């Protein structure tokens with residue numbers, strides 16, 4: 389915005405028919421906007437021609453400015469200080485700068501503390517953002533983090549509430565996930581460079597690890613919308629890994645480039661109206677045709693994330709007898725015909741496209757079998773660890789969002805003559821949120837490191853229990869933080885949108901995390917059962 393104005397210029401636009409205000413040194417023309425202003429036009433007319441920064445920040449958060457800037461800003465005050473080159477938020481002496489020159493990355497385990505990054509609100513971001521030493525993160529992670537955050541802050545955050553209400557995210561955002569090369573790195577495997585035309589540039593492929601994947605999910609979750617996160621990685625993150633790991637090469641060569649480049653969408657179809665956590669009892673049937681060339685699929689799937697937009701469905705079907713040994717996984721393509729999808733109305737994650745699917749005599753070539761016939765249960769179980777880790781990452785960032793929003797609000801809202809943050813009862817709420825977030829996040833880092841180091845089978849056996857336990861821990865933490873944040877925001881988090889909008893939305897999203905991917909009850913029971921079983925195999929002495 390190149391135009392500059394003096395205070396006197398702005399002061400001359402002090403009427404309803406020409407209404408300018410200043411916020412943080414920038415000048416906004418609200419003449420035509422005033423009639424649409426949700427807070428009313430009179431309130432704007434009272435500050436016409438004046439610096440209204442104080443009033444603005446009392447009623448809005450930062451995403452409002454980002455959203456309306458292009459439309460309403462006409463320039464800046466001539467007295468507005470020029471932005472400093474690269475602000476250093478705090479004077480923590482950091483030894484290593486976050487260089488985009490990722491090729492020079494320090495190996496994980498030897499990295500020194502990185503530059504402080506973000507707003508430096510204690511516990512608002514993971515500790516490695518605050519120059520804590522970490523064996524897991526190095527310059528490649530820092531560079532990728534900056535890239536994702538800039539995208540989210542500019543192109544996503546200001547519009548998320550709107551998309552949630554519309555129950556849809558523009559298709560261009562998903563395409564951009566592919567164009568940026570992110571999708572090829574979100575599969576719980578090494579980076580799938582061979583299948584993409586535009587691999588990620590900031591991180592050399594051979595240096596890609598699960599912490600890069602983790603931070604993309606984590607940064608996307610700063611939007612405070614489960615619906616948004618599930619829209620862009622929900623179906624993909626659980627539907628695509630079985631294809632990559634168990635699909636036959638000709639199938640991969642044919643469809644994977646389209647998926648990873650963001651042109652085609654894929655989801656995971658396991659849950660049925662009658663089989664949720666009890667996967668072994670699913671009934672969607674796939675019968676081999678007489679010539680042995682096709683499976684004929686008939687059945688229903690329910691609560692399938694992204695189903696309405698998907699071209700491909702990684703589908704659990706019954707090819708054999710009852711129980712887990714009769715289950716297979718098929719890659720069903722919408723273009724085969726016989727696939728119908730309808731959107732389901734749900735409590736939360738509105739923009740994720742939760743779907744009811746019916747398969748009616750769908751003819752699926754045997755080449756689309758993923759893994760071996762009747763051995764699909766193991767594939768599904770392997771996939772669960774990746775799915776649950778994704779849920780944990782999201783829940784813990786959502787918990788941070790609840791906490792961070794609360795800290796910001798508690799520092800501006802005044803009651804009984806003081807700021808909320810000055811009331812011990814509010815600080816206690818924040819403290820209980822922070823301690824649960826940090827404890828859970830540190831366990832998460834440890835488990836991701838174990839996933840990175842162990843082979844897939846070892847990880848499935850040895851980490852299944854702890855990951856299940858942490859999934860329950862993360863969803864309980866999320867529920868707690870959403871509730872406490874809501875108490876801090878009061879009425880603002882009871883109505884939709886506005887300053888408490890993120891908290892209100894996340895509160896509605898909680899159940900979408902506590903139930904799918906293994907409910908809290910099943911996770912906790914499994915965590916002990918499986919851990920005991922594995923420990924026994926490994927020589928536990930009681």
Ligand code: HEM
Pocket residue numbers: 409411416418425426427428431432435440443444447448449452456460885886887
């Ligand atoms: C660039 C200028 C402004 C824009 C783009 C803007 C935009 C908005 C929007 C979108 C809302 C709906 C709630 C939300 O999403 O946060 C809102 C609410 C509101 N605005 Fe503004 N506004 C501006 C300036 C102001 C100013 C200067 C004041 C006060 C003098 C003000 C007072 C309010 C109030 C009282 C509400 C209702 C808050 C509530 O529901 O709790 N706005 N504004």
